[in-house]
Amino acid sequence: MSRPGAALDPAQWLALPALAAIVGAICLAVPVRVGGLRLPEPVFPMALAFSWAVIRPSVLGPFFLLALGLFLDLFWGGRLGVWGLSLLAAYGLTLSGRSLMAGQGLAVMGAWYIAACVLGLGFVFLFATIVAHQQPNLMAVVWQLVWTVGLFPAVVYLTNRFEDADVRFR
Amino acid sequence: MAYRDSPFQALKAPLTWAAAVAGVVAGLIALGLALTDHRSATGPYGAVRGEFDEVMEPVTSALYAPVRWAASAADFAGGYFFAVSENRRLKAELDDMRRWRDAAVALKSENERFEALLKLRTEPPVPMVTGRAVSDVRGPFSDARLLDVGAAAGVKVGNPVMSENGVVGRIVGVARSASRVLLLTDVESRTPVLINRNNARAILTGDGGANPRLEFVRGQNAVQDGDVVLTSGDGGLYPRGLPVGVAARDFRGVWRVRLYSDRGAIDFVRVLLFDDFSQAVDTAALAASSLPPLTAAEQADLNAQRAAAEKPPPPPAVEAPLAPKGAGFVSSAPPPRPMVPITAPSARAPDPAPKKAQPSDPTLAPPPPAANALGSPQP
Numbered sequence: 001m002s003r004p005g006a007a008l009d010p011a012q013w014l015a016l017p018a019l020a021a022i023v024g025a026i027c028l029a030v031p032v033r034v035g036g037l038r039l040p041e042p043v044f045p046m047a048l049a050f051s052w053a054v055i056r057p058s059v060l061g062p063f064f065l066l067a068l069g070l071f072l073d074l075f076w077g078g079r080l081g082v083w084g085l086s087l088l089a090a091y092g093l094t095l096s097g098r099s100l101m102a103g104q105g106l107a108v109m110g111a112w113y114i115a116a117c118v119l120g121l122g123f124v125f126l127f128a129t130i131v132a133h134q135q136p137n138l139m140a141v142v143w144q145l146v147w148t149v150g151l152f153p154a155v156v157y158l159t160n161r162f163e164d165a166d167v168r169f170r
Numbered sequence: 171m172a173y174r175d176s177p178f179q180a181l182k183a184p185l186t187w188a189a190a191v192a193g194v195v196a197g198l199i200a201l202g203l204a205l206t207d208h209r210s211a212t213g214p215y216g217a218v219r220g221e222f223d224e225v226m227e228p229v230t231s232a233l234y235a236p237v238r239w240a241a242s243a244a245d246f247a248g249g250y251f252f253a254v255s256e257n258r259r260l261k262a263e264l265d266d267m268r269r270w271r272d273a274a275v276a277l278k279s280e281n282e283r284f285e286a287l288l289k290l291r292t293e294p295p296v297p298m299v300t301g302r303a304v305s306d307v308r309g310p311f312s313d314a315r316l317l318d319v320g321a322a323a324g325v326k327v328g329n330p331v332m333s334e335n336g337v338v339g340r341i342v343g344v345a346r347s348a349s350r351v352l353l354l355t356d357v358e359s360r361t362p363v364l365i366n367r368n369n370a371r372a373i374l375t376g377d378g379g380a381n382p383r384l385e386f387v388r389g390q391n392a393v394q395d396g397d398v399v400l401t402s403g404d405g406g407l408y409p410r411g412l413p414v415g416v417a418a419r420d421f422r423g424v425w426r427v428r429l430y431s432d433r434g435a436i437d438f439v440r441v442l443l444f445d446d447f448s449q450a451v452d453t454a455a456l457a458a459s460s461l462p463p464l465t466a467a468e469q470a471d472l473n474a475q476r477a478a479a480e481k482p483p484p485p486p487a488v489e490a491p492l493a494p495k496g497a498g499f500v501s502s503a504p505p506p507r508p509m510v511p512i513t514a515p516s517a518r519a520p521d522p523a524p525k526k527a528q529p530s531d532p533t534l535a536p537p538p539p540a541a542n543a544l545g546s547p548q549p
Contacts, residue, residue, distance in 0.1 A: 026226075026229065026230060026233060026305075027233060029230060029305040029306055029307055030230070030233055030234050030237055030305070030306065031234065031237075031303050031304070031305065031306035031315070031435055031436060031437065032234075032237045032241075032306075032435065033435045038306070038308055039306075039308075041307075041308045041309045056185075057185045057186040057188070057189035057190075058185070058189055058192075059185075059188050059189060059192040060192075061189060061192070061193075062189065062192040062193040062195070062196040062197075063192065063196050065196065066196040066199060066200055069200060070200075070203075074218070074219060074222040075222075075226065075305075075307065076307045076309065076311075076312040076314065077209060077219075077307055077312050077314035077342070077343070077350055077352070078209065078311060078312045079204055079207050079208065079209055080203040080204065080207040080215055081199070081200035081201060081202070081203030081204035081205075081207065082200075082204050082311075084196065084197075084199075084200035084203070084204075085197060085200045085201060085204060088193055088196055088197045088200065089197075091193060092190070092193055092197075095186070095189060095190065095193070098186075124311050125310070125311075127204070128310075128311045128357050128378075131358070132357045132358045134357055134358075134375060134376075134377055135377065136310040136311055136357045136377055136378040137310055137377045137378040137379030139379065140309065140310035140377075140378045140379050141310040141378070143310075144309055144310055
């Protein structure tokens with residue numbers, strides 16, 4: 001845990017987790033099958049969109065999310081800006097409900113995280129449906145949602161790691 | 171003074187608002203990108219995509235190397251321990267293949283005779299390059315692969331890609347030493363296909379799942395369970411007859427295709443350096459006129475029309491009535507002549523008694539020679 005009272009270093013709570021999300025996305029894109037099954041493909045930056053909004057409001061956070069979204073768009077071969085919008089929608093929802101989460105337990109935070117994931121993926125689902133005139137496979141969307149929700153332990157770790165680091169935001 | 175009582179407490183609300191404003195600004199940037207971009211190398215950000223793929227290719231290739239080594243080691247160990255059973259299997263397969271070879275030789279000979287008899291113009295062989303998929307992007311919204319061959323190997327946007335089992339997709343982005351394949355399963359993929367049994371046409375539509383849908387199937391009950399699906403070649407995107415998969419009905423009754431390429435991991439692939447019809451055709455030769463020569467009667471008719479066109483148009487028989495006073499601006503030009511469609515002589519049906527052109531009749535006279543931009547008649 002950081003020293004109380006010290007200002008948060010953006011490199012610690014923004015840059016390093018963003019780098020970890022990028023590395024995670026690249027590692028899980030290796031074309032390999034285990035027992036005939038492909039590797040999962042969670043949206044790693046979704047955990048950051050939620051955690052950063054919970055830890056503290058920040059001017060840099062949205063722009064880091066935009067950069068992560070652009071990386072996903074380029075790496076996954078999608079339309080530029082779509083994942084950025086998705087992450088920012090999740091960030092906005094979490095930011096608006098931040099005061100409601102204060103003092104609540106993990107279950108409430110988990111529910112908010114699921115809501116943020118549903119909003120983010122739902123936005124991409126809607127955009128893909130409009131652009132492609134074709135509804136993406138719902139089961140595939142649900143699987144990606146499940147894997148993304150499965151990143152909740154990382155959300156808890158990040159939140160515990162940094163939320164008390166700046167007493168102004170307790 | 172305690173830190174909590176300090177004036178910094180007041181920073182909380184402004185920071186929240188600042189974060190919200192930053193989020194809106196970032197969102198507007200993302201929205202602008204999303205509305206102006208599309209997923210192809212010819213889009214406004216195609217160069218950015220190409221450079222990104224060029225950078226990511228060695229990274230993902232290096233990450234994939236240990237996996238490849240492990241797979242090779244597993245293959246080696248499996249080959250060592252299961253050599254006898256594999257030998258038996260291969261012998262049985264060889265016997266089967268020999269029968270197929272004899273049948274193929276006979277069919278090939280027969281086919282060549284038919285082609286010679288019918289003077290059939292067959293498609294030329296398609297050159298190809300081999301590449302390796304170094305990244306595997308999955309998910310409901312995008313399904314693509316990054317290959318380690320690019321423009322330096324002759325790969326172009328639109329080239330079809332096949333694995334050892336069947337069609338994988340086609341190239342949508344090319345950098346110097348990397349290229350991106352849009353798979354058949356991608357939500358934006360549309361592939362014209364045919365049912366091998368009855369030549370029925372359909373469109374294979376990806377939806378992000380493992381088995382793309384068959385849509386716009388022509389004909390009643392045109393598809394049956396187990397039908398082999400091939401590329402139709404319609405539209406010139408793919409050559410005709412590439413193996414795609416097998417038709418199957420899902421639990422909702424929607425026809426889908428179990429892809430041949432899904433039988434194994436997509437590792438080594440072949441990029442067909444296939445130019446579609448619009449690229450392969452000689453457009454100059456296509457645009458050249460190939461009308462048949464005129465008959466004597468048609469030539470005479472044409473000469474009469476040309477002679478009539480060289481004469482000045484006769485003055486109008488009745489002058490245009492003057493406009494009443496106060497009617498404003500009135501043009502002094504003669505009233506426009508009615509337009510008559512002129513039929514090309516070679517396209518007309520033969521007329522046993524061709525009517526002579528009447529230069530005095532404005533409805534039958536050909537129009538005057540067209541004037542160029544400067545107003546002078548063209549020769």
